[in-house]
Structures are given as structure tokens and as C-alpha cells.
Amino acid sequence: MKAYHLNSHAGAARLEPVEVGRPEPGEGEVRIRVEATSLNYRDLITLDRAGQSGLNGRVPLSDGAGIVDAIGSNVAQWHVGDRVAASFFRDWVSGPFKSSYVSSSLGGNTTDGMLAEYVVLPAAALVAVPAHLSLVEAATLPCAAVTAWHGLIARGGMCRGDTLLVQGTGGVALFGLQFAAALGARAIVISSSDEKLARAKALGGSTLINYRDTPDWDVALMKATDGKGASHILELGGPGTYDRSLRSVASGGKIVQIGVLTGFGPKPDLARLQWENADIIGVTVGSVEHFTAMSSFLTEHAIHPVVDRIYGFDDLLDAYEHLRSGSRFGKIVATL
Numbered sequence: 019m020k021a022y023h024l025n026s027h028a029g030a031a032r033l034e035p036v037e038v039g040r041p042e043p044g045e046g047e048v049r050i051r052v053e054a055t056s057l058n059y060r061d062l063i064t065l066d067r068a069g070q071s072g073l074n075g076r077v078p079l080s081d082g083a084g085i086v087d088a089i090g091s092n093v094a095q096w097h098v099g100d101r102v103a104a105s106f107f108r109d110w111v112s113g114p115f116k117s118s119y120v121s122s123s124l125g126g127n128t129t130d131g132m133l134a135e136y137v138v139l140p141a142a143a144l145v146a147v148p149a150h151l152s153l154v155e156a157a158t159l160p161c162a163a164v165t166a167w168h169g170l171i172a173r174g175g176m177c178r179g180d181t182l183l184v185q186g187t188g189g190v191a192l193f194g195l196q197f198a199a200a201l202g203a204r205a206i207v208i209s210s211s212d213e214k215l216a217r218a219k220a221l222g223g224s225t226l227i228n229y230r231d232t233p234d235w236d237v238a239l240m241k242a243t244d245g246k247g248a249s250h251i252l253e254l255g256g257p258g259t260y261d262r263s264l265r266s267v268a269s270g271g272k273i274v275q276i277g278v279l280t281g282f283g284p285k286p287d288l289a290r291l292q293w294e295n296a297d298i299i300g301v302t303v304g305s306v307e308h309f310t311a312m313s314s315f316l317t318e319h320a321i322h323p324v325v326d327r328i329y330g331f332d333d334l335l336d337a338y339e340h341l342r343s344g345s346r347f348g349k350i351v352a353t354l
């Protein structure tokens with residue numbers, strides 16, 4: 019079978035198709051024929067680091083969906099032909115996060131990801147694809163959608179009547195927006211593009227702010243909420259957005275700290291949290307349990323992920339560059 023390995027050549031990262039043996043499932047494991055994968059901002063960071071610190075030869079991408087093709091011993095919950103997606107952390111099935119799960123993130127530093135024709139994973143690391151979704155749509159869920167679900171709903175308790183701020187129109191942001199719209203929460207969207215804001219409106223965004231034209235978007239948000247602020251904030255920017263997020267949070271509100279779009283290491287002045295009795299929720303994706311609960315919600319509300327463009331596995335470097343360009347609206351998918 020074919021797998022794709024990260025490699026660096028003359029200082030540039032590349033993906034090499036490699037012929038390898040088809041893996042056999044052992045006890046408690048399942049083999050999946052991967053039909054679709056999707057890209058996240060994390061995959062760009064990983065690609066750019068390829069060649070350093072042992073990433074050479076690693077199979078990238080956390081996100082993928084496919085069809086169960088073979089089953090090892092002692093697996094009761096899956097059958098050949100089932101449609102499944104893999105959870106981001108292979109070993110985080112349920113309960114609170116443990117730092118020991120980090121090394122099991124698919125397509126990360128130490129565990130191969132989904133960019134292969136077949137993968138073998140523990141049966142407990144898989145989630146059934148909702149019946150209303152295609153495998154292309156399901157491949158967009160494991161990282162971005164579960165992160166938004168875990169932060170906003172499982173931990174943040176977002177519900178009808180709340181006000182959500184989403185930063186930009188990337189993967190995590192659009193899932194957050196769709197969840198808010200389904201729950202009856204108000205969604206405030208900031209974006210660099212009026213065209214993308216118009217598309218965000220069609221998904222349920224009610225207050226739309228262009229952060230290029232209005233760099234003081236926190237002031238605009240406060241005005242639009244009569245000084246109350248947002249009860250939930252998807253903090254995706256990092257150092258370039260964090261102080262404005264703090265100035266946008268409502269009394270008793272929650273900042274869901276997720277992103278590094280403007281770099282690592284925000285050094286914000288956290289005093290406002292105290293005066294507003296607000297919280298920060300730190301999130302790294304989520305568990306199989308989060309993914310399963312979110313899948314039921316997607317089914318209940320007939321939510322379809324927004325897919326921007328579909329590439330072939332062999333054109334994936336073009337897909338990475340499309341992701342880097344920032345021109346897309348929705349998830350970038352690659353199919354076999």
C-alpha cells in the first residue's frame with residue numbers, strides 16, 4: 019500500500035509517497051481504508067518543521083475518515099464496512115485530559131497520522147460517522163470540530179441566549195459558528211474579508227466585523243452588545259488578539275484558549291478576568307467521548323461541515339499551500 023512520509027530536501031519540506039506493507043490489526047485493533055483526510059493549521063506547522071527533531075519519515079495528518087476493512091481479535095463494536103473517523107488523540111478515550119495522551123496525537127511528533135491508504139488503530143479510538151455525512155465531510159471533524167465542541171459546549175456550557183465571538187473564518191471558527199447557530203446563541207464573527215463575512219452571515223453570524231477595516235474590533239463588539247461583551251470567546255489568534263479578547267469578554271464569560279494564528283506565547287494582562295469574574299478554558303482538541311457527543315449533535319441539527327476544496331492525496335502539497343494562502347472558506351480535504 020501507499021503511505022506518505024514527511025521529509026525535508028534541500029531545506030524544503032516535502033511529502034514522499036512510499037510503498038509499505040499493509041498493516042495487520044492485532045488484538046483490540048481495527049484496520050481502516052482511508053477515504054478522505056483534512057488539513058488543519060497544525061499540519062502547516064508540522065510540515066514547516068519536517069526534517070527537524072525526528073519528523074523525517076512520519077506520516078502526517080490527524081484527520082481522516084474511511085471504511086473498516088479488517089478487524090483484530092476481541093473487537094465487538096465494529097464490523098467490516100462500518101464508516102468511521104479517527105479521534106485526534108489515539109489514547110484519550112474519555113474522562114479528563116492527561117499529559118501522557120499528547121504523544122498519541124495522530125500525525126504529531128511520535129505517532130503516525132492518516133495520510134496512508136490503510137491505517138490500524140485501537141477500536142476504542144474510532145467514532146462512527148453520522149449517517150447524514152459523507153466521508154469527505156466526516157474527515158473534517160477530528161481536530162477543528164472536536165476542539166470547538168470541547169471548548170464551547172463540553173467545558174464552556176454555551177447555550178441559547180449566549181453570545182459567541184469567533185476570530186476569523188478558519189476551521190475551528192466555522193464549527194463554533196455553526197454550533198452557536200444551532201443552539202440559538204448569537205454569533206459575532208471577525209474576518210479580514212467582507213466576502214467571507216457575507217458567507218459567515220449565511221451560516222448564522224449576526225454581527226460581522228472586518229478586522230482589517232476595524233482593527234479596534236473589541237470596541238465595535240462592545241458597542242454591538244450594548245457594553246455587555248461576549249459570554250464565550252474562541253481565542254484563536256494568540257498574542258495578536260488576546261488583549262482584545264480580554265477586553266471583549268462579558269461578566270462571568272469564558273475565553274476558550276485555543277489558537278496560535280499570530281504566534282505562540284500570549285502575555286496578556288489578565289487583571290480584567292478578575293474584575294469581570296471571567297474564566298479561561300484551555301483546550302487541546304478533545305476525547306473520543308467528546309467526538310461521539312458532538313456527532314450526535316451534528317445529527318440532531320443536520321449540520322454539514324463547510325468544505326472548501328478537495329485535492330487528491332498526490333496533490334497534497336498544493337493543498338497545504340492553499341491552506342497557507344488564507345483564501346479559503348471552510349475545510350480543505352484530500353481524497354485517495
Ligand SMILES: NC(=O)c1ccc[n+]([C@@H]2O[C@H](COP(=O)([O-])OP(=O)(O)OC[C@H]3O[C@@H](n4cnc5c(N)ncnc54)[C@H](OP(=O)(O)O)[C@@H]3O)[C@@H](O)[C@H]2O)c1
Pocket residue numbers: 058059060161162165185186187188189190191208209210211214229254255258259275276277278279280301302303341344345
Ligand atoms: N488547542 C487546540 O487543540 C487546537 C485545535 C485546533 C486548532 N488550534 C489552533 O487554532 C487556530 C485556528 O486553527 P484552524 O485550523 O481553524 O486554522 P485555519 O483554518 O488555518 O484558520 C485561519 C483563519 O484564521 C483567521 N485569522 C488569522 N489571523 C487572524 C487574526 N489576527 N485575527 C482574527 N482571525 C485571524 C483568518 O480568517 P479570515 O480569513 O476570515 O480573516 C484565517 O483564514 C490555529 O492557531 C491552530 O493551531 C488549536
